[in-house]
Amino acid sequence: xxxxxxxxxxxxxxxxxxxxxxxxxxxxxxxxxxxxxxxxxxxxxxxxxxxxxxxxxxxxxxxxxxxxxxxxxxxxxxxxxxxxxxxxxxxxxxxxxxxxxxxxxxxxxxxxx
Amino acid sequence: xxxxxxxxxxxxxxxxxxxxxxxxxxxxxxxxxxxxxxxxxxxxxxxxxxxxxxxxxxxxxxxxxxxxxxxxxxxxxxxxxxxxxxxxxxxxxxxxxxxxxxxxxxxxxxxxxx
Numbered sequence: 001x002x003x004x005x006x007x008x009x010x011x012x013x014x015x016x017x018x019x020x021x022x023x024x025x026x027x028x029x030x031x032x033x034x035x036x037x038x039x040x041x042x043x044x045x046x047x048x049x050x051x052x053x054x055x056x057x058x059x060x061x062x063x064x065x066x067x068x069x070x071x072x073x074x075x076x077x078x079x080x081x082x083x084x085x086x087x088x089x090x091x092x093x094x095x096x097x098x099x100x101x102x103x104x105x106x107x108x109x110x111x112x113x
Numbered sequence: 114x115x116x117x118x119x120x121x122x123x124x125x126x127x128x129x130x131x132x133x134x135x136x137x138x139x140x141x142x143x144x145x146x147x148x149x150x151x152x153x154x155x156x157x158x159x160x161x162x163x164x165x166x167x168x169x170x171x172x173x174x175x176x177x178x179x180x181x182x183x184x185x186x187x188x189x190x191x192x193x194x195x196x197x198x199x200x201x202x203x204x205x206x207x208x209x210x211x212x213x214x215x216x217x218x219x220x221x222x223x224x225x226x227x
Contacts, residue, residue: 032213034215036218041220042220043116043204043218043219043220043221044204044206045218046215046216046217051213090156098169099146099168099169100146100158100160100161100169100171101146101148101156101158101216102158103155103156104155105154105155106155106156
């Protein structure tokens with residue numbers, strides 16, 4: 001069975017400063033890992049995905065994530081936050097032969113002007 | 114850019130009534146999914162559908178739920194006799210062939226059961 005733990009329910013940063021959203025996963029098999037973003041009243045949009053190729057994954061809007069098997073982590077980072085980054089972020093795992101995705105609880109990112 | 118659409122955006126129903134939530138997946142996608150998110154909780158997988166049959170379902174997806182692809186474009190989730198605890202946001206998703214292809218999500222239908 002898979003599980004995902006997002007370590008922070010809320011993260012607040014100032015515009016122009018780095019963003020770090022933390023995620024740890026548990027999976028019996030080599031997982032695929034994703035970060036999705038949800039803006040208010042919008043659907044879930046894929047930011048980036050890891051599927052056993054390069055461990056450092058670059059996504060849209062300047063986000064990237066590093067897969068660290070030894071730490072079972074897949075933290076999301078961005079060097080410089082923008083006001084438009086304010087949203088809910090979900091770390092997601094797929095593995096163990098299952099096709100359905102397992103979501104973390106989400107991290108609400110707040111950007112201070 | 115193609116996208117998954119869902120209707121209605123908000124559905125209000127009385128307990129015990131049947132509801133049908135509708136989704137139009139991206140046209141060349143082959144795998145279809147339903148998820149739900151109860152307010153304040155995680156997004157949870159309900160069911161996946163491929164080649165006109167259910168390929169995987171969670172414990173949540175019991176006999177009161179059913180899915181159907183009635184034509185070449187729509188994908189529906191039916192809840193036969195709604196309960197208060199079915200109130201949630203329901204997301205439809207689809208993906209193309211290829212194990213590592215991501216799922217594309219619709220904007221969701223908010224179901225409120227009174």
